[in-house]
Amino acid sequence: MNEKRRWLRDILTPISRLHYFIWRLSKSKQTIVVNLQIGGRIEIRPQPTTDIMTAYEIFVAEAYEKPLQVPNIYPKFIVDIGANVGHSLIYWANLYPESKLIAFEPHPDHLLMIYKNLHQNSLLNRVLVVGSAVSNRNAKSFLTDNENESAVVDDYKPGTFSIKVRDLFEEIGNETVDLLKIDIEGGEYPIFADQRFEKLDVRMIVMEWHNTDEVPNGLDWSKQRLVSLGYQVTEGKLNYPTAGILWAWK
Known part of the structure; x- marks a missing residue:
């Protein structure tokens, strides 16, 4: 499992992982709401924002x-x-x-x-x-x-x-x-x-x-x-x- 898939597994619930992959494949310019494994939800904007990087540092790293x-x-x-x-x-x-x-x-x-x-x-x-x-x-x-x-x-x-x-x-x-x-x-x-x-x-x-x-x-x-x-x-x-x-x- 590559690093990106591993950290998505660690940070997101299964349904949110699926939602996230569909969102990325569609190249949507809209924000996405995902559920966290630790509880709670966050909105993530598409690149070039650094929302994903910030989420990784806090919730995975x-x-x-x-x-x-x-x-x-x-x-x-x-x-x-x-x-x-x-x-x-x-x-x-x-x-x-x-x-x-x-x-x-x-x-x-x-x-x-x-x-x-x-x-x-x-x-x-x-x-x-x-x-x-x-x-x-x-x-x-x-x-x-x-x-x-x-x-x-x-x-x-x-x-x-x-x-x-x-x-x-x-x-x-x-x-x-x-x-x-x-x-x-x-x-x-x-x-x-x-x-x-x-x-x-x-x-x-x-x-x-x-x-x-x-x-x-x-x-x-x-x-x-x-x-x-x-x-x-x-x-x-x-x-x-x-x-x-x-x-x-x-």
């Missing part, structure tokens, strides 16, 4: 699977920064059914998919969606239009569009965050470098680090910064040469 050394958690409040099309929200909501979530995502196409996926899973009452990027300041900025690798940039250039950026520290305030997930293509560094992060009550972090021009060794930078903030740190299951997952907890 288990990008956010908790390493054994990380203590068990029972989060009541989860903050998801860089929610993309909402697959991570479905994952967290199924894994922690007692939790409430807030999601930040600036891309308008991704926001539409988030709402569709939340509606498919009857989660609109559990997840607050904020249509903006997050950093360590309030600002107007620009977003590259690059699917799951879209990134915030300071200056306009062809292929970008204007977005709002919210100050994370003002958004969270004194609220206890049981689990903070952050995946924003290098935008994590201004947030973690800000001295105000030391005052946040964040119990556990799962982050995707990225090598950037400003931070060429994102893994080491992230480990050192999180340890300096009093966290224990371990690498997650998913790691690439220029990006990967870290878990941190207090």
Whole structure:
């Protein structure tokens, strides 16, 4: 069995696999709704979107699977920064059914998919969606239009569009965050470098680090910064040469 068929077997129910293959063969330009083996449903857009790749990383490669050394958690409040099309929200909501979530995502196409996926899973009452990027300041900025690798940039250039950026520290305030997930293509560094992060009550972090021009060794930078903030740190299951997952907890 080739890799594509294997992961489709692992992620989708039998009826949804059949539906998916018919959809692919027809070369339909419509989204498809599929049922997940773990429970829940997601909508997938056709290529050239990266919806299938995102689903693979989360539900098959288990990008956010908790390493054994990380203590068990029972989060009541989860903050998801860089929610993309909402697959991570479905994952967290199924894994922690007692939790409430807030999601930040600036891309308008991704926001539409988030709402569709939340509606498919009857989660609109559990997840607050904020249509903006997050950093360590309030600002107007620009977003590259690059699917799951879209990134915030300071200056306009062809292929970008204007977005709002919210100050994370003002958004969270004194609220206890049981689990903070952050995946924003290098935008994590201004947030973690800000001295105000030391005052946040964040119990556990799962982050995707990225090598950037400003931070060429994102893994080491992230480990050192999180340890300096009093966290224990371990690498997650998913790691690439220029990006990967870290878990941190207090």
